[in-house]
Amino acid sequence: MYLVTAEQMRELDRITIDRLGIPAVALMENAGRAIAEEIIELCRKRNGGHASRGIGRTVDNGTGQDLTGFDVSGDRALTLDTAAAEHWFILVGKGNNGGDGLVAARYLREAGIAVTLVYAVPPESLTGEAALQRDAAAALGLSAAVYGQDPLDFAACSGILDALLGTGAAGAPRGVYAELIAAANASGKPIVSADIPSGLNADTGEMHAPCVHASVTVCLAFLKRGLLQYPGAGAAGTVVVRAIGIPVSLAREVGLQSYWLTPEVLQAGLGVDVLRHRSPEGHKGTYGHVLVAGGTLRMSGAGLLAARAALRAGSGLVTWALPQKLLPAVIGAAPELMLADVGGDEQGNWNAGTAAELLRLSAERDVTAVGPGLGRFQGDTDWLRTLWEGTEGPLVIDADALNILAETDYSHWASRPGSVVLTPHPGEMARLAGISTAEVQRDRIGLAERYAREHGVILVLKGAHTVIAAPDGVSYVNTTGHPGMGTGGAGDVLTGIIAGLLAQGLNALQAAAFGVYLHGLAGERAAGLRNHPASLIAGDIIESL
Numbered sequence: 001m002y003l004v005t006a007e008q009m010r011e012l013d014r015i016t017i018d019r020l021g022i023p024a025v026a027l028m029e030n031a032g033r034a035i036a037e038e039i040i041e042l043c044r045k046r047n048g049g050h051a052s053r054g055i056g057r058t059v060d061n062g063t064g065q066d067l068t069g070f071d072v073s074g075d076r077a078l079t080l081d082t083a084a085a086e087h088w089f090i091l092v093g094k095g096n097n098g099g100d101g102l103v104a105a106r107y108l109r110e111a112g113i114a115v116t117l118v119y120a121v122p123p124e125s126l127t128g129e130a131a132l133q134r135d136a137a138a139a140l141g142l143s144a145a146v147y148g149q150d151p152l153d154f155a156a157c158s159g160i161l162d163a164l165l166g167t168g169a170a171g172a173p174r175g176v177y178a179e180l181i182a183a184a185n186a187s188g189k190p191i192v193s194a195d196i197p198s199g200l201n202a203d204t205g206e207m208h209a210p211c212v213h214a215s216v217t218v219c220l221a222f223l224k225r226g227l228l229q230y231p232g233a234g235a236a237g238t239v240v241v242r243a244i245g246i247p248v249s250l251a252r253e254v255g256l257q258s259y260w261l262t263p264e265v266l267q268a269g270l271g272v273d274v275l276r277h278r279s280p281e282g283h284k285g286t287y288g289h290v291l292v293a294g295g296t297l298r299m300s301g302a303g304l305l306a307a308r309a310a311l312r313a314g315s316g317l318v319t320w321a322l323p324q325k326l327l328p329a330v331i332g333a334a335p336e337l338m339l340a341d342v343g344g345d346e347q348g349n350w351n352a353g354t355a356a357e358l359l360r361l362s363a364e365r366d367v368t369a370v371g372p373g374l375g376r377f378q379g380d381t382d383w384l385r386t387l388w389e390g391t392e393g394p395l396v397i398d399a400d401a402l403n404i405l406a407e408t409d410y411s412h413w414a415s416r417p418g419s420v421v422l423t424p425h426p427g428e429m430a431r432l433a434g435i436s437t438a439e440v441q442r443d444r445i446g447l448a449e450r451y452a453r454e455h456g457v458i459l460v461l462k463g464a465h466t467v468i469a470a471p472d473g474v475s476y477v478n479t480t481g482h483p484g485m486g487t488g489g490a491g492d493v494l495t496g497i498i499a500g501l502l503a504q505g506l507n508a509l510q511a512a513a514f515g516v517y518l519h520g521l522a523g524e525r526a527a528g529l530r531n532h533p534a535s536l537i538a539g540d541i542i543e544s545l
């Protein structure tokens with residue numbers, strides 16, 4: 001499923017109206033009706049009535065939950081006795097988002113739900129399609145109040161439709177908008193947001209102050225980027241994307257290249273065989289050979305986790321290269337692994353002299369993963385440069401190897417035949433980009449896209465809803481995963497999975513995207529197997545692959 005910015009949404013809107021000749025008011029009608037249907041569904045759930053689903057609902061929900069399979073019988077959306085318990089306040093902004101709310105109000109009323117329109121601004125100031133909807137609502141006799149002029153008691157309503165600000169919002173909500181948002185949040189009533197929660201930056205997921213905290217967001221036409229990026233993703237509640245008559249085929253024309261990472265996107269878009277068929281004639285040589293370079297005296301486990309994850313991801317063979325001094329201690333830790341001694345210092349740390357042996361080892365393997373538990377050492381910049389310029393296959397770079405990169409201008413390094421996958425967490429990303437962690441988190445998709453483009457790498461920006469970006473501008477946002485995965489070593493496991501997939505012949509973008517998806521899925525599964533997700537440890541993710 002595509003992800004769009006507000007700007008791209010305006011472009012799609014414009015093409016639909018101007019070139020296809022579909023009237024704006026028709027889009028608004030569809031939007032409002034879809035929003036009403038979701039509210040009716042919400043009412044049905046809590047009142048136990050019967051709901052109808054009028055226009056064919058497509059699809060989807062940004063949280064990955066399946067919302068299909070509704071009862072589609074009956075003309076009336078709610079039985080009267082259950083609807084009578086409902087009274088919704090419709091918060092109406094000045095623009096088209098408010099227009100959507102006015103349409104929704106009509107359909108709610110048709111379903112027997114009491115509505116009160118709460119205009120943020122005097123209704124006379126509405127223009128265009130929104131003014132048309134204002135007049136229709138008035139002609140229908142819907143009760144209306146103007147904020148600041150009429151008394152308003154949020155305790156009297158059973159739910160709130162937030163149709164204050166949509167993709168036309170600029171900056172933090174001002175004046176009466178801010179007051180209404182604060183009052184709606186304070187009411188404790190369930191809030192359904194039209195398109196995006198008012199106060200949310202539709203592109204970055206940044207939450208302005210104040211920002212609506214929605215139970216449900218009915219996103220219109222295309223999934224807005226901000227709804228998948230934290231902290232906004234947390235303010236949106238359950239996200240439902242509803243078609244409103246803008247053809248999806250326009251996406252190419254507008255150049256959409258950002259996607260919510262789903263099995264369909266992996267399979268059909270990226271060409272990944274998500275079921276991972278194996279040939280009956282296959283053998284260990286068929287599935288590639290990973291070299292993991294990592295693990296040092298105090299962090300040997302990081303290398304071990306990455307290597308084991310590569311095995312569980314399906315790599316035919318995995319060699320773990322580590323300092324000679326550590327080798328005896330890890331013999332038998334994972335009998336399926338091959339171990340390679342690269343020298344190193346007396347304490348079991350890596351040193352610059354290990355580069356030659358690593359190069360020799362990597363020449364006989366399909367992919368090299370470097371960084372987990374590596375530590376830092378004298379001459380490590382030249383050491384990494386040697387690997388970068390001297391290895392031919394793909395290179396996965398993580399942890400301390402990223403910190404080495406962050407301290408140098410590697411754009412001068414010789415270009416390499418194999419691709420490069422970088423897997424920073426937000427702190428490492430901050431060092432790579434030379435900005436603060438807070439700045440990294442402010443617009444994760446945008447930053448990942450820029451960095452990947454400028455540096456010609458596949459970038460995996462880890463964290464809740466990991467972003468995968470490629471040099472050609474394509475990006476994916478992953479939503480598998482579990483808070484229980486916030487535990488030491490989880491990143492090393494991801495590095496191993498990506499390397500393991502690369503060894504099996506996936507290209508770098510496929511391996512990064514599928515690896516992130518599987519890592520999250522395995523984490524969800526592992527969390528579910530614990531008595532409490534807090535007890536999840538990185539090794540559990542490997543075992544759940």
Ligand SMILES: NC(=O)C1=CN([C@@H]2O[C@H](COP(=O)(O)OP(=O)(O)OC[C@H]3O[C@@H](n4cnc5c(N)ncnc54)[C@H](O)[C@@H]3O)[C@@H](O)[C@H]2O)[C@H](O)CC1
Nearest residue numbers: 013028094095096097165166167168169170172173174195
């Ligand atoms: N396909 C579509 O795009 C469709 C979208 N619909 C809905 O329309 C909105 C976007 O509508 P637009 O009129 O462009 O903007 P808004 O309604 O979001 O708000 C503009 C309105 O608000 C004022 N304003 C802007 N920023 C602030 C602020 N920070 N504080 C206070 N006031 C602000 C501004 O002056 C304007 O008056 C989209 O999200 C959908 O919900 C269509 O209905 C269907 C087609």
Ligand SMILES: [K+]
Nearest residue numbers: 165194196198
């Ligand atoms: K809104």
